[in-house]
Amino acid sequence: MKLTLKIWRQASTQAQGKFETYVRDDFDAAMSVPEMLDHLNRFLIKSGEDPIAFESDCREGICGQCGFTINGHIHSSDAGTTTCQTHLRSFKDGETLWLEPFRVGAFPVKKDLMIDRSALDRIIQSGGYISVDTGPAVEANSQLISHETAESAFDSAACIGCGACAAVCPNASASLFTGAKISHLAKLPQGQVEAPKRVLSMVQAMDAEGFGACSLVGACEAVCPQGISLANIAQMNEEFRKAWWG
Ligand code: FES
Secondary structure, rough: EEEEEEEEEEEOOOOOOOOEEEEOOOOOOOOOOOHHHHHHHHHHHHOOOOOOOOOOOOOOOOOOOOEEEEEEEOOOOOOOHHHHHEEHOOOOOOEEEEEOOOOOOOOOOEEEEEEOOOHHHHHHHHHOOOOOOOOOOOOHOOOOOOOHHHHHHHHHHHOOOHHHHHHHHOOOOHHHHHHHHHHHHHHHHHHOOOOHHHHHHHHHHHHHOOOOOOOOOOOOHHHOOOOOOOOHHHHHHHHHHHHHHH
């Protein structure tokens, strides 16, 4: 399979970047996008060139490390799909692909297609946890949680922290991410003790990292590979209102 790859190359955060063109006709349609880059990198390394820096870990759509844009699409033009789960069979033989890192002020480019997502880690560190006593696990049936509540909390907890929500948002807002991290704990009894402190800290941390406010454009929900719902932002706002006004 022949592809022309226009890939963003940037040596460091401070360096100026630009697109470089690579043409190969020996890609396999069964390759995923990271496998395509592995394949290209083998040739770059052999010829003494700097390989393309990109991130991936699980390569099965659950770690959130691999995101960049392909032909302007966040992650992938396939709905609900991470970059690592996008395969070359989604493209036409002879097609040109433009690969570019997510463009968000809070995610500086580290190198080529790699960005620094640690702003999201700092939001979680500010309150995305519960405090529990050490010791043996509590008997599960001592605190009954309805199936519906458990499923809803799990849907929120499915956020993989890839940053696609902020990358597609015209305000570069991380409200879908932060809302999901607040909501999955707010829905469960274990999350109630620290709930007011948590929402205030996490929203403050989100603002401090330079993410914008949500104006309900809804693009975040549309590109989220995990299908995280806008309802998580509504719940974050409600939790914030309760914590602020009592
Ligand atoms: S590498 Fe883990 S989600 Fe893509």
